[in-house]
Structures are given as structure tokens and as C-alpha cells.
Amino acid sequence: MNFKQNEEAVSPVIGTILMVAITVILAAVIAAFVFGMSGNIQSSKTVGVSSAINADGNITVTIQGGVDLPSLTKLVYQLDGGSVNDMLQVGGTDEIKVGSQFKLEEDVRGKPLLVMGEFMDGSRAILLDKTF
Numbered sequence: 160m161n162f163k164q165n166e167e168a169v170s171p172v173i174g175t176i177l178m179v180a181i182t183v184i185l186a187a188v189i190a191a192f193v194f195g196m197s198g199n200i201q202s203s204k205t206v207g208v209s210s211a212i213n214a215d216g217n218i219t220v221t222i223q224g225g226v227d228l229p230s231l232t233k234l235v236y237q238l239d240g241g242s243v244n245d246m247l248q249v250g251g252t253d254e255i256k257v258g259s260q261f262k263l264e265e266d267v268r269g270k271p272l273l274v275m276g277e278f279m280d281g282s283r284a285i286l287l288d289k290t291f
Contacts, residue, residue: 204230207225210274219260220260222257230279233245234261238263272287
């Protein structure tokens with residue numbers, strides 16, 4: 160008996176393995192490029208605030224602290240989706256520190272209220288999102 164060896168299948172298998180390897184390497188390079196471009200995304204800011212409502216529906220926002228408190232320059236608010244306004248500080252000082260209180264002289268009952276902080280780098284972060 161004369162057997163004939165068929166080695167034709169070896170070349171397509173090696174070719175397929177090489178194609179898969181090239182595809183995986185190419186995908187890794189593209190992913191590294193794309194994820195490397197997202198390096199300029201700003202990190203979130205950490206400042207704690209608390210709020211209290213009085214009988215008239217006015218609220219007082221109190222600064223509780225946080226890592227990013229030294230870079231906080233201003234507090235602003237948006238009531239019921241309206242325009243963004245500056246908050247007024249009780250006591251008349253402009254310094255923002257732990258224990259500083261800001262009073263909003265509007266009736267906020269039943270309306271969504273956003274209190275945002277503006278920071279030295281120009282960013283703005285939501286510190287309070289609440290419906291009273």
C-alpha cells in the first residue's frame with residue numbers, strides 16, 4: 160500500500176492563527192489610543208453641604224467641608240429649571256469655609272432646587288439636588 164501524505168491543511172491553519180493574532184494586536188493598539196485621549200476629563204469635586212427649610216419655605220445651605228473646599232469660589236442656585244443665580248451669604252462675608260451659611264430668600268416648597276459650586280479651575284459641580 161502506498162499512502163500519500165496531505166500537508167495542505169497546515170498552511171491555512173497557520174494563516175488563520177496569524178490573522179487572529181494580528182486582529183487582536185490591532186484592536187489593543189486602537190483601544191490604547193482611544194482610551195489615552197480621554198486623559199483630559201476633569202475629576203469630580205468633593206464638597207459637602209446640608210440644607211434646612213424654615214416655615215416660610217426659605218432654605219439655608221450650610222457648608223460642611225470637603226477636599227475641594229479651598230478651591231470653591233462661589234455658590235449658585237437654579238430653582239425649578241429657571242436661570243442660575245448667585246446665593247447670598249448670611250452675615251455679609253464673602254469667605255466660603257466650613258460652617259458658612261447661605262440663605263435663599265425664595266419659597267422652594269415643591270420645586271426642584273440645584274445648588275452648584277463654582278471652582279477656581281472654572282468648573283461647576285452640583286452640590287445639592289433636592290425637591291423640598
